[in-house]
Amino acid sequence: MTDPAESAGYQPTAIEAKWQVRWREQRTNEPDLDHATAPFYNLMMFPYPSAEGLHVGNLFAFTGADVFGRFKRMQGHQVFEPIGFDAFGIHSENHAIKTGQHPAELIPSNIRNFTRQLTRVGGMFSWEHVLSTTDPSYYKWTQWVFLQLFKRGLAYKKKGAVNWCPADKTVLANEQVIAGACERCGSMVEQRVLEQWYFRITDYADRLLANLDDPGKMDWSPSTVLAQKNWLGRSEGAELTFDVPSSEASVRVYTTRPDTIFGATFMVLAPEHPMVDMLTTPEQREAVATYRRAAGAKDLVARKTGDKAKTGIATGGTVINPATGTEIPVWIADYVLMDYGTGAIMAVPGHDERDFAFAKAYGLEIVRVVAGPDEVASTPLSEAYVDNASGTLVNSGRFDGRPTGEAAAEITAWLAAEGHGTTKVQYRLYDWCISRQRYWGPPIPIIYCEACGTVPVPEDQLPVELPLIEDFRPDDSGVSPLARHADWYFVPCPACGAKARRETDVSDTFLDSAWYFLRYPSSERADVPFDPVRTRTWLPVTSYIGGNEHAVLHLLYSRFITMVLHDAGMLDFEEPFRKFRAHGLIVKDGAKMSKSRGNVVVPDEYIEKWGADTFRIYLMFLGPFQEGGDFRDAGISGPRRFLDKIWDLVGDACHPDVANAEIHHDILIKWHQTKQRVTEGLEELHYNTAIAALMELLNVLRETNCSSREVVTSLVQMLAPFAPHFAEECWERLGHTTTIFDSTWPVWIPELTVDDTVTIGVQVGGKTRGTVTLSVEATAEQAEAAARAEESVARHLDGRTVRKVIWVPGRLLNFVVES
């Protein structure tokens, strides 16, 4: 160490600042989007720019994705790694209301802070393509997306019961209601009836489901696939028809258990069901009306929460069970939901828990039609027998004795032949309500005209700009604050020119984020939402890494919007994300970080103290990336010591006399093993073990006083994805003048990953009693001889009969002895 600058040791602050400037000046992170031969679109979920700044959880996610992008670049891809800000929505608006600031002022200042932080951690971001969803040049195209759906009949307005948050004073999607409370503020949600815009995502349910199992289109984390499948909620059953006596009318029900129809002893309709009036007898009219009013007042969530006492009332009417031909009473009850199936059920109290509870409460007939393994037709039912896999039918006419599974198909076929039913596939998925009666979002581009009706804003008049108003607070009216601004609200009808009014709802934030990945590569273009050529080059997204909290919202909506644009002929793919990997969650003291818990860790001070590179390694070394971990700052000195030691080693490698010494055979083997382990670990996002492998190599080099320039150079390269500034500096010290990220990823020679001798364990009766070192080519006989010669082994074999010898080459030798 003769250079005084080197003897000062590793100085992260200066080095990181130096490289951040150089990357920007030399446009190191800006791939040529028009001339890519091996494009790699490395996407991560863009953040919502909160006032608090990025927390450790964000940084964990971004660093993990960035490591992958840098790795892929060194493997020879042109990597496009864009970043942006998901800045519309209730979150920002509520914060603005609370602090008395206008979101239009708050958001730019938050974005500046986020930009500073994201730069500081050394993300390989293409800042020339940064976007914010609140920018009119972006939401112009969000509105355009709405119009594409509108044109195709996939956007419609419907009056209906919706989730209303009394604190946020807005409608929430079902997905935003968690256990009856508002996802944002925790207030209990109420039911309100409003006109809302919906997207027909249910039309796409079968495709959204089918593609999940198509490996040609999607390679996703299994947990995310499963979450989407559960959310789509496909079930197969039958739609059966029950005639109304002395009438042409009939009621349709959906059931997954047509095999139990002989036990359908009554029917239940949702209180809102359109046939309730027709089936209600005069004597019951008043009681039914009272019940319906009460159900209407109840909030949606209370109605949809299980384990509540069942309430209901008889309509006085009857329908005919098509299997038994008998008249059964019709009830209404709020445990039956209008928006699933047909809004009516055949109640089989013997074999459905809810129907059983209802029948017990109101004294209705319970009939057993399925007998379990040790049961007969007359075995009393103390609770519903719901198992549909191991019973046979009883009290079911000519189907008696049939197993339930087969009977379901047989009965459906029989009823179908009689004109009383069909098989039916049903989804749990709802249409997507995109209306928000709020201010901070893109106005829905629709105009209402007395003469022309609902008129879409012509595309050449987009964007419908969100006016800068001061009184953006929502009120109780259920109408957006925008309606209070006459000069914005009233416009000439685009079709006839008459005085018309604007739609005042803004769209859901999830619409902003459902297409942003299409915008990035063409974000500088004002004339198109996405350039067709660049889209063909860069999309679908090569790798998407993000949190599983978006498994069913953002990721499903993005897939839906992409499919719609594909069907419109604008995209040649229907799945936007070829590969998706869910990362884990960073928790603090065993709990998710949140402001209310007061356990949010702000990364800035750690980066200040230890440097961004040390912090990145620390986060990636914490545990498996896809599982997350508990944030404890106790261990952060380890990664820093690791870098300090490599810094010194690079110094040694710069001296020609030691650097070019021959590489000892053991080190050669370790080196190639490390290259393999690190490469394969990075590919699978096993960052913690990849770092451990680098540490092992470092330890070996230090123990053997080896500072081979070749080995040290590759060590620095393999470290580069984790510690980009540090690696650049070392790369420069090693005499290179271009960025390390344009260097070629080290390769290993498979033959050199195996040593010619190997140490194997020797067991006697399954217990390890010693080890022997052998040639890799040693035969079982040679191994056995060597093992028997080992004193510690011989001692345990003494006086015992060896029944068998298990030989696992390269691993172990086991003497099986008489017990």
Add this chain to the structure above:
RNA sequence: GCCCGAGUGGCGGAAUGGCAGACGCAGCGGACUCAAAAUCCGCAGCCGGCAACGGCGUGUGGGUUCGACUCCCACCUUGGGCACCA
């Protein structure tokens, strides 16, 4: 209630049928130092033993296997998701 995931030293974790505890943190002993920090060398699962060595050991109980952290069954704990979906 249903569906996923996870339980391994003082701590984070490694090993997915073959020498359990790699790597790191914290700890202990030593060197350097007036001293401390930093750094370097060494020790380190638990129990017994001066030691050689022996026994035990991956949430609990069973099972499969020559061999189980790993596979199977049951249970416990815990994290997450979905929940009157017919």
